[in-house]
Amino acid sequence: MYPSPDGQPTPDRSPNEPVTWGKFFLITLGVVFFGEIFLVGWVIPHVWPEPGSLWQEVSLNALLLSLFTAFALIPIFIRFEQRCSTGEKRLLLEKRMNEDIVRTLSAHKLALDQLALVAETDPLGIFTYVNDKFCEVSQFSTEELIGQPHRVIRSGVHPEGFWKDFWHTLHSNKIWRGEICNRAKDGSLYWVDATVVPFKDARGSITKFVSIQTVITRRKSAEDSTALRIRLLHALNSIAELESADPTEVLFLALEKARENLLFEKAVLERLENGSLVVEVQSPRTTAVPRPETCGKLALKAREVLAIPRISDSPLAKDPDPRHCGCESFIGTLVLVDGQTYGTLAFCSTVPREKPFDDAEIEFVRLLARLIGAVLNRRNALQILATKNLALDEAKKNAESLAAAASVAAKAKADFLANMSHEIRTPLNAIVGMTDLLLDSELPRRVHEHIDTIRTSSDSLLAIINDILDFSKIESGRLEIESTPVSLRECIEAVFDLNAARASQKRLDLLYWIEPDVPAFVLSDRTRLQQILVNLVTNAVKFTETGEVMIRLRRQRDPKEGDFLHFSVKDTGIGIPEEARDRLFQVFSQVDSSTTRRFGGTGLGLAISRRLAEIMKGKIWVESTPGKGSDFQFLIPLHPAKDPPAHPFQAKNPDLIGRHVLIVDDNATNRWILSEQTKSWGMIPREVSGGREALALEEAGEKIDLVLLDVQMPDMDGYTLAGELRSRRPDLTIIILTSLADHDHSRLKTLRISRFLTKPVKATVLYETICGAISGRPQPTLKPQTGFEDPEIAGECPLKILVAEDHPTNQRLIKLMLERLGYRPEIVGNGLEALSSLQKIAFDVVILDIQMPEMDGLTAAREICRLHPPGKRPWILAMTANALEGDREKCLAAGMNDYISKPVRPSDLSAALRRAYNRQTLSGGKFR
Numbered sequence: 018m019y020p021s022p023d024g025q026p027t028p029d030r031s032p033n034e035p036v037t038w039g040k041f042f043l044i045t046l047g048v049v050f051f052g053e054i055f056l057v058g059w060v061i062p063h064v065w066p067e068p069g070s071l072w073q074e075v076s077l078n079a080l081l082l083s084l085f086t087a088f089a090l091i092p093i094f095i096r097f098e099q100r101c102s103t104g105e106k107r108l109l110l111e112k113r114m115n116e117d118i119v120r121t122l123s124a125h126k127l128a129l130d131q132l133a134l135v136a137e138t139d140p141l142g143i144f145t146y147v148n149d150k151f152c153e154v155s156q157f158s159t160e161e162l163i164g165q166p167h168r169v170i171r172s173g174v175h176p177e178g179f180w181k182d183f184w185h186t187l188h189s190n191k192i193w194r195g196e197i198c199n200r201a202k203d204g205s206l207y208w209v210d211a212t213v214v215p216f217k218d219a220r221g222s223i224t225k226f227v228s229i230q231t232v233i234t235r236r237k238s239a240e241d242s243t244a245l246r247i248r249l250l251h252a253l254n255s256i257a258e259l260e261s262a263d264p265t266e267v268l269f270l271a272l273e274k275a276r277e278n279l280l281f282e283k284a285v286l287e288r289l290e291n292g293s294l295v296v297e298v299q300s301p302r303t304t305a306v307p308r309p310e311t312c313g314k315l316a317l318k319a320r321e322v323l324a325i326p327r328i329s330d331s332p333l334a335k336d337p338d339p340r341h342c343g344c345e346s347f348i349g350t351l352v353l354v355d356g357q358t359y360g361t362l363a364f365c366s367t368v369p370r371e372k373p374f375d376d377a378e379i380e381f382v383r384l385l386a387r388l389i390g391a392v393l394n395r396r397n398a399l400q401i402l403a404t405k406n407l408a409l410d411e412a413k414k415n416a417e418s419l420a421a422a423a424s425v426a427a428k429a430k431a432d433f434l435a436n437m438s439h440e441i442r443t444p445l446n447a448i449v450g451m452t453d454l455l456l457d458s459e460l461p462r463r464v465h466e467h468i469d470t471i472r473t474s475s476d477s478l479l480a481i482i483n484d485i486l487d488f489s490k491i492e493s494g495r496l497e498i499e500s501t502p503v504s505l506r507e508c509i510e511a512v513f514d515l516n517a518a519r520a521s522q523k524r525l526d527l528l529y530w531i532e533p534d535v536p537a538f539v540l541s542d543r544t545r546l547q548q549i550l551v552n553l554v555t556n557a558v559k560f561t562e563t564g565e566v567m568i569r570l571r572r573q574r575d576p577k578e579g580d581f582l583h584f585s586v587k588d589t590g591i592g593i594p595e596e597a598r599d600r601l602f603q604v605f606s607q608v609d610s611s612t613t614r615r616f617g618g619t620g621l622g623l624a625i626s627r628r629l630a631e632i633m634k635g636k637i638w639v640e641s642t643p644g645k646g647s648d649f650q651f652l653i654p655l656h657p658a659k660d661p662p663a664h665p666f667q668a669k670n671p672d673l674i675g676r677h678v679l680i681v682d683d684n685a686t687n688r689w690i691l692s693e694q695t696k697s698w699g700m701i702p703r704e705v706s707g708g709r710e711a712l713a714l715e716e717a718g719e720k721i722d723l724v725l726l727d728v729q730m731p732d733m734d735g736y737t738l739a740g741e742l743r744s745r746r747p748d749l750t751i752i753i754l755t756s757l758a759d760h761d762h763s764r765l766k767t768l769r770i771s772r773f774l775t776k777p778v779k780a781t782v783l784y785e786t787i788c789g790a791i792s793g794r795p796q797p798t799l800k801p802q803t804g805f806e807d808p809e810i811a812g813e814c815p816l817k818i819l820v821a822e823d824h825p826t827n828q829r830l831i832k833l834m835l836e837r838l839g840y841r842p843e844i845v846g847n848g849l850e851a852l853s854s855l856q857k858i859a860f861d862v863v864i865l866d867i868q869m870p871e872m873d874g875l876t877a878a879r880e881i882c883r884l885h886p887p888g889k890r891p892w893i894l895a896m897t898a899n900a901l902e903g904d905r906e907k908c909l910a911a912g913m914n915d916y917i918s919k920p921v922r923p924s925d926l927s928a929a930l931r932r933a934y935n936r937q938t939l940s941g942g943k944f945r
């Protein structure tokens with residue numbers, strides 16, 4: 018009987034089930050009962066047929082009694098029968114259940130034997146039973162295990178504490194559950210998940226331990242591999258993040274970390290040198306574990322990572338080297354740097370590996386080799402860099418010493434130039450000054466001509482010295498460009514002033530025109546800008562025999578590079594052949610040597626101009642037509658001054674507006690300029706090119722408020738025309754434009770022309786002269802162009818002058834010059850004497866030479882400033898042959914007020930004295 022699912026026995030009966038006592042009793046009762054019916058119903062009536070016979074009655078009663086008894090006994094029998102069958106059934110059921118249990122258990126055991134390892138040991142751990150599966154996994158037979166202690170399958174993986182814990186749990190009568198690593202007969206390890214149950218006898222003593230185990234080796238190794246992979250990944254990361262200035266230290270730390278994570282005794286990086294491997298870095302630094310050279314060489318050849326878990330089981334076992342070195346397990350690979358073989362990275366141990374290398378370990382070694390390659394690459398780069406830095410340092414040191422030598426040389430050169438300049442200028446000062454004085458006196462014509470030659474030659478000499486000084490300054494890079502507000506008009510007019518005399522001699526017109534959109538003031542270096550213009554204008558005057566020299570200034574707009582000032586210096590001179598144009602801007606270059614002979618010059622002017630334009634971030638070039646003239650042009654960046662001082666023309670004079678002005682000049686350019694200028698002030702100009710046309714207009718009744726008249730005209734000169742006009746219209750306002758050469762005081766007086774302009778005409782002077790003429794104001798005293806033509810200066814600007822100069826010739830010269838200007842100076846020989854003179858007399862102006870014995874000019878200036886408070890201090894004027902950069906600044910820094918350089922020109926001197934007088938008067942300083 019199999020138990021039903023609810024555990025109740027099933028009602029069916031087996032055929033060979035034994036007959037029970039109850040049944041037997043009932044059958045017997047039935048036989049007796051039916052026998053009696055047969056006896057009473059058939060036998061008696063037939064034996065005793067007479068009714069009512071005793072036998073019949075007895076038999077009938079017996080029948081009734083039997084019936085009654087039978088019916089009375091039936092329930093008793095049934096109960097009896099029931100009682101009998103329950104006991105039997107229980108026994109039967111128990112028997113059947115036992116059989117079922119046995120069957121089920123054997124089925125379970127069968128299934129268990131398929132899946133699990135089952136073993137029984139006695140309390141001492143001696144095997145008493147093992148199932149087939151146990152034998153299959155442990156590779157031992159039942160006979161080999163039974164009677165043996167459990168320790169025969171111990172792996173040695175678990176520490177002693179593990180087993181202590183194990184036995185303690187079991188002996189405490191508890192079930193032990195856990196994972197155990199066992200060793201199979203062939204030495205391989207296998208992992209089981211085990212449940213061990215202690216069994217007790219009736220007295221409670223442990224009789225045996227039953228263990229049921231499932232093999233988990235695969236899961237365990239998968240878990241181990243994942244853990245290993247993660248661990249190695251972390252290690253690789255931390256190696257990649259290693260930081261140290263020293264790459265060798267990084268390599269050592271990397272090997273150390275890798276070795277610890279791969280569980281190796283030694284890690285070594287070897288370099289291939291002349292066919293053999295040389296240790297580069299190793300961890301630990303000193304170790305007893307030798308490096309397996311054969312393995313290293315194999316790794317060098319192998320494309321992949323060479324991994325040998327047990328050398329003794331590998332073909333290498335026969336090789337004497339690794340055995341000799343005691344290496345039992347190895348993993349290593351090739352290291353490449355920049356695609357080239359560098360050496361090997363290897364790990365080795367003296368104990369063999371239990372199992373083959375995990376893929377994660379092989380991958381780790383491969384990646385580490387790459388990482389090490391990168392570190393080596395960086396180390397190489399650093400080494401190259403260090404070598405280069407060393408070379409650079411060396412070069413820097415060399416450069417520094419060369420620079421120091423150069424600076425010493427430059428200083429020596431600068432000192433030499435300063436000395437040379439000073440030494441040449443000092444005698445030149447005397448020559449120029451004395452010739453100026455001589456030229457201004459009555460002399461026989463021949464002597465005058467000779468002295469004029471001396472004067473021109475000394476001017477040329479001075480120009481040459483200046484050029485050489487400038488050039489050497491530019492070349493040595495000592496030239497610094499200033500950025501201060503510069504009036505472009507004043508700058509051009511100053512350039513014309515310098516060339517006015519020579520232009521007038523050659524009867525050349527010096528003209529300029531500034532386009533209206535050019536700002537009046539720009540930020541620039543006036544000296545350098547003027548120097549370029551002086552060079553160009555001087556050349557233009559030099560190489561032009563007739564006609565004009567015109568400066569034209571435009572604003573060149575450039576949205577990309579910003580605006581530029583475009584200067585053009587155009588002449589009507591000899592021109593320059595095309596092939597010579599480019600080289601003109603090189604040093605010492607001229608069109609041909611014959612021009613040098615004819616015109617003089619060093620060939621430095623244009624080279625200096627080009628350098629200056631370049632330093633000012635501009636450029637210079639020339640356009641020319643031989644025989645017709647040249648047009649030298651240059652560009653410099655335009656930086657308008659932020660708050661330019663008010664331009665004199667900005668405030669328009671209402672008196673001028675609507676006035677008719679007749680312009681008479683044979684030079685068309687000049688006519689155009691005068692016409693444009695007067696137009697810009699609101700006047701109505703009318704231009705004619707000669708006297709006849711002018712007279713014709715007058716005759717025609719043309720409205721004329723003012724005549725601007727050029728003196729030098731071909732058919733009828735300006736004086737004649739002025740006379741004609743005067744005779745017709747005595748009140749006509751006439752302004753004469755005259756050059757120095759044509760200036761005729763007496764004719765002007767006769768013609769009652771009180772207003773004249775000396776060419777080159779300055780726009781500001783023209784404006785003021787016209788304003789004065791229209792308003793009827795007398796023309797202010799004429800300002801002469803040169804010092805000696807300013808004889809009234811001493812009257813206008815009375816000054817008490819003290820001069821400190823050590824050079825006797827120059828002493829005489831300055832004395833004569835000042836006397837010529839109307840002054841009575843006191844002359845002393847040095848600064849000390851000047852100080853003592855100042856103690857006695859309150860001089861208005863002290864002119865100080867710089868280089869003097871006893872006390873130089875700078876010290877004297879400082880002393881004067883120290884001894885005299887600002888309001889009571891004389892005006893200090895430096896007069897020096899030191900014309901180098903910074904000299905002016907040095908003088909001003911020492912407390913001097915102004916500066917003129919030697920050779921001193923009378924005009925410079927008188928201008929400086931006028932400045933001294935005006936400034937001192939304006940600032941409230943008192944003279945006498």
Ligand code: ADP
Nearest residue numbers: 556557560592607608618619620621622623647
């Ligand atoms: P220098 O004038 O001192 O010789 P420059 O460098 O100023 O030196 O000029 C070099 C040469 O360029 C001159 O000698 C001359 O031949 C030529 N040159 C310069 N400017 C002009 C000009 N405006 N017209 C004709 N030739 C000129």
